[in-house]
Amino acid sequence: MSSSTAQPGSSESEQKVAVVTGASSGIGAATARQLAAQGYHVVLGARRTELIDALANEIGGTGRQLDVTDETSVNAFVAGLEKVHVVVNNAGGAKGLDPVATADLDDWRWMWETNVLGTLRITKALIPALIASGDGLIVTITSIAALEAYDNGSGYTSAKHAQAVMHRTLRFELLGKPVRLTEIAPGMVETDFSLVRFEGDKERADAVYEGLTPLSADDVAEVIGFVASRPPHVDLDQIVIKPRDQASARRNVKTG
Numbered sequence: 158m159s160s161s162t163a164q165p166g167s168s169e170s171e172q173k174v175a176v177v178t179g180a181s182s183g184i185g186a187a188t189a190r191q192l193a194a195q196g197y198h199v200v201l202g203a204r205r206t207e208l209i210d211a212l213a214n215e216i217g218g219t220g221r222q223l224d225v226t227d228e229t230s231v232n233a234f235v236a237g238l239e240k241v242h243v244v245v246n247n248a249g250g251a252k253g254l255d256p257v258a259t260a261d262l263d264d265w266r267w268m269w270e271t272n273v274l275g276t277l278r279i280t281k282a283l284i285p286a287l288i289a290s291g292d293g294l295i296v297t298i299t300s301i302a303a304l305e306a307y308d309n310g311s312g313y314t315s316a317k318h319a320q321a322v323m324h325r326t327l328r329f330e331l332l333g334k335p336v337r338l339t340e341i342a343p344g345m346v347e348t349d350f351s352l353v354r355f356e357g358d359k360e361r362a363d364a365v366y367e368g369l370t371p372l373s374a375d376d377v378a379e380v381i382g383f384v385a386s387r388p389p390h391v392d393l394d395q396i397v398i399k400p401r402d403q404a405s406a407r408r409n410v411k412t413g
């Protein structure tokens with residue numbers, strides 16, 4: 158664990174605290190940098206501790222090992238976080254691109270455990286600290302896969318739909334509490350996402366982004382920074398961000 162200040166969220170620390178899951182790469186790492194630049198003390202969570210510790214040192218945050226699929230790990234991650242102003246539920250991803258007829262149950266389990274139950278575990282654990290802050294914000298990174306169904310993608314689209322519905326339900330359940338909720342649904346963002354989806358097949362992953370200009374992780378992080386900087390009474394409920402070159406999950410300038 159890397160830490161540069163007092164226990165984040167404790168009474169000694171006046172700095173606002175932001176928790177970012179999946180902060181070791183892609184959108185999560187860019188968001189951690191963005192929120193730190195806006196003055197937050199960022200608590201970074203992911204399984205690859207060497208990456209989050211390096212980033213935590215760079216931005217003056219705190220790196221803590223986190224596996225969102227493991228209850229014990231989540232409990233250790235949130236221990237001592239008394240006041241949290243922002244939680245970014247970002248840890249997630251896809252595995253495979255198979256039709257239902259040949260679906261790999263282990264891939265489905267990974268996607269549901271990480272995107273759906275992972276978001277549930279972190280959110281549940283941090284609701285008291287978000288309310289205690291007096292001005293909390295939950296940002297959940299879903300996807301346009303939470304808005305559309307597409308062939309061969311049902312493991313991921315079903316998980317993202319479920320994650321999104323949980324987040325939208327919480328918007329109702331927390332009405333009257335000092336917590337805002339924002340769902341961010343990105344289209345194509347060039348990160349390690351496709352490398353993870355295709356089990357490290359770099360050629361296949363690179364081909365996804367060839368011939369068009371995808372979003373960068375920073376494009377998404379800047380929008381999250383904007384959301385976090387709104388006053389307490391302004392709730393940006395849902396934001397869909399796509400590259401100009403992409404009109405839907407399956408239609409882009411390459412596919413027509």
Ligand code: NAP
Nearest residue numbers: 179181182183184204205224225248249300346348349350
């Ligand atoms: P990425 O570069 O692969 O980042 C995924 C992050 O999730 C990594 O930091 C990874 O860290 C973390 N993670 C995975 N499993 C985890 C676990 N069990 N516990 C804790 N952390 C875990 O991909 P990305 O594009 O930035 O993805 C971020 C989010 O955006 C995901 O929810 C993804 O579904 C969503 N999204 C991505 C795109 C896209 O086109 N890239 C589009 C729409 C939505 P460790 O491996 O170190 O644990």
